[in-house]
Amino acid sequence: MNVLDSNMRLTSQRQVILEELQKVTSHPTASDVFDMVRKRLPRIGLGTVYRNLDLLAERGVIKKIEVGGEQKRFDGDTSPHYHIRCVKCNRVEDIFIERHGELEKNAASCCNYKILDHHVQFSGICSECLPEA
Amino acid sequence: MNVLDSNMRLTSQRQVILEELQKVTSHPTASDVFDMVRKRLPRIGLGTVYRNLDLLAERGVIKKIEVGGEQKRFDGDTSPHYHIRCVKCNRVEDIFIERHGELEKNAASCCNYKILDHHVQFSGICSECLPEA
């Protein structure tokens, strides 16, 4: 928790939210996290969850990811990796293939942007949904 | 407009929405399209715009793209290409580099999904925003 500013307090809500998020690899939405955290802190409010997730994401302690779908999702793993989403059940999983630096180089040569980052989104059908497809 | 089902009617609203969208490369949001279309059809409703954009996207006549930000955007160009978003002004532009088939192959070998598609999202600072950065 040393990444946080000195004027950022270590509340139990903040702590539990981070712990619960880092415990899973399911890329939960804010209300998923709310449900997870509520088991340990029954009086926590949904607003608090949103506020803390945004704050932690801003500091880079966690990542806010925007795959398809309506709700944003959060990832406790900040190491660089890609994602795949199942178009049937909307599950989101990690794809650990090496980042293609080449991609940013190619993009840079065909537009006059200062490129900061890139992300690759795969979509497909997960092994669990495949049989019924 | 031959891509449409036989039971899909060619209303003026539908026609104008498609025309206006194909006229630009700015990846407008639904309400951007609403504003564009309203100049020609002042009585059109926002709901109609949403309904038609979704419908056209479902048929593959246009594409619904989900870059960062709150609103979804629409692209009249359905040829395969990537996108870059300016983190300052939120403009979205096309990146025409050849698709990396390799990406899907690599992803397939590290997860047991049937991979259907992939998309690459770049983020950066556009030439217009760069001076003030």
Next chain:
DNA sequence: CTCAGTGCAAACGATTTGCAGGGCC
């Protein structure tokens, strides 16, 4: 003590939907 953080509820913005009337095929 102080002020960042909280719970709660109301507000908000994007999108969806129910419905009665309208116009394409």
Next chain:
DNA sequence: GGCCCTGCAAATCGTTTGCACTGAG
């Protein structure tokens, strides 16, 4: 003439915010 589609407004959903209170430092 049927029924898909529209305009309109209300409803919904995710997320944000105002406020008075609480508790970490």
